[in-house]
Amino acid sequence: MMNRTATDWNENSGAHIRVAYAGLELKDLIFNDLGENFRIVFNDTLKDLEEYLGEQSILSVPDIILVEVDKEEKCFLLVEKLKENFLMNGLIVIMLSTRADKRLVQKAMQMKLHDFYTYPFPTSDLRERLNFLVKFKLIKPKLLELSKEVDITYEVPLGKRMLDLFISGMMMLFLSPLFLIIAIAIKLDSKGPIFYKSKRVGTGYKVFDFYKFRSMRTDADQLLEQLSSHNQYADEGATGKKAAFVKIKNDPRITKLGQFLRNSSLDELPQLFNILRGDMSVVGNRPLPVYEAEMLTSNEWSMRFLGPAGLTGLWQISKRGKEEMSERERKKLDNFYAQKYSFWLDVKIIIGTIPALFQKEKV
Structure with missing residues (x-):
């Protein structure tokens, strides 16, 4: 009844x-x-x-x-x-x-x-x-509206922007032969485009096109829904609540060459173009896919979007790939950088990024 x-x-x-x-x-x-x-x-x-x-x-x-x-x-x-x-x-x-x-x-x-x-x-x-x-009705296609709601805006300091232009410009110049080799290898390894483009959310919830060398099968996005229940950060406790950061161990979507590109972080090189465009900086909090960013809108975690988005950051050099790293720890590192970033902290992170490039765990 x-x-x-x-x-x-x-x-x-x-x-x-x-x-x-x-x-x-x-x-x-x-x-x-x-x-x-x-x-x-x-x-x-x-x-x-x-x-x-x-x-x-x-x-x-x-x-x-x-x-x-x-x-x-x-x-x-x-x-x-x-x-x-x-x-x-x-x-x-x-x-x-x-x-x-x-x-x-x-x-x-x-x-x-x-x-x-x-x-x-x-x-x-x-x-x-x-x-x-x-x-924020149907947030996925409307994150641009969310960017207008944040109370604090971030502007890249001139010194940081100059450092970004110098590092990204020089790296693209000297690594251009490597870009060509990787592009040929991707074409020979599997069918599909050389570059992978996706929408990412950076500073102030602003959405931009994010570039990587393709390391996955062309149907990777469709397979994500089937695999995400087995990801590294699947649940926070026994609440059944979804985790914001999706990482899948031994991900079957990754190609053989893609595994090498990921472990060596060579797949990230096209993001130098994003840095030149001003979408992100060399150092900052990693820009997130839309489906992850829309889970981090509470007052506690929105701070991470009020600092610069970057190619590398505190998470990458401190606990990347470690089994014991929790979702909460990662978000706290992002919030810390958004509040405390400085020129010398950026230099320290850049220096620390080199030994962190090769990961032990397949994530």
Whole structure:
């Protein structure tokens, strides 16, 4: 039987965000912890949710759909059906589960849902995630808007920019024969382009085209969703929360030549062009893929985007490739550099980068 309950609309608490919920197992938890922050309509079953959504107009459709994973896993079929409805296209969809099952997570990722939480999880994390996704609706194609929201802007000091131009210009000049050799080797090793271009997020959440020598198969991006559940930083504790930094051990997507290029960091050489363009510096925090950057928008971690983006940094010279390095340690190093960077710290990092180029672990 359908049992819908809508929380009171309290403008002062930000409860203007409309949420449609389906499920009973976590209903009380969501009602007690999120009821004051969002305008939630609770539906006991998937059928109730489908009927409720069918009654909505373009003016009343919810911002977010929260769905508990049912035993028969019909929730996935419902989401697929909703995606076919133009009115529901673009809705934020998040699934909640009381079962720790990586297969369910993989299925959710393949369907490109916005998130998947496995109970127990901190409801404060879910609250922050919902607020973020609504404020920056469909963040992946709209990170340029996010760059306008940061409170602090970063401008490259003249001395740092001159050092960047000198180092990148000289390296591109002297390494041009090596560039040619690597390009020929990539063409002989596997089918596909010589360079790999992807969107990365740098200083102030600004998005730019990021260049590397191709070290992976041409279908690498499609394989990522299937492999990410086995990555080095898969979970922080037992919360089931996704890690921001994706590193896959013994990654099968990497070609034979690509493994050598990665272990020697030669695949990074085309980023010298990014430095010449001013997209990034020689030293800074690594620019992140969009799907990683959009997980680091809380006040605690957004600091890393308020410093320069760089080819090398503190993480690369201190703990790169070490098994015991946690996601939190890496983010703390990024935040430290954003706050403390200086000319002499840059020089120290550049000197320390040379012995850090060859890694022991295949990451």
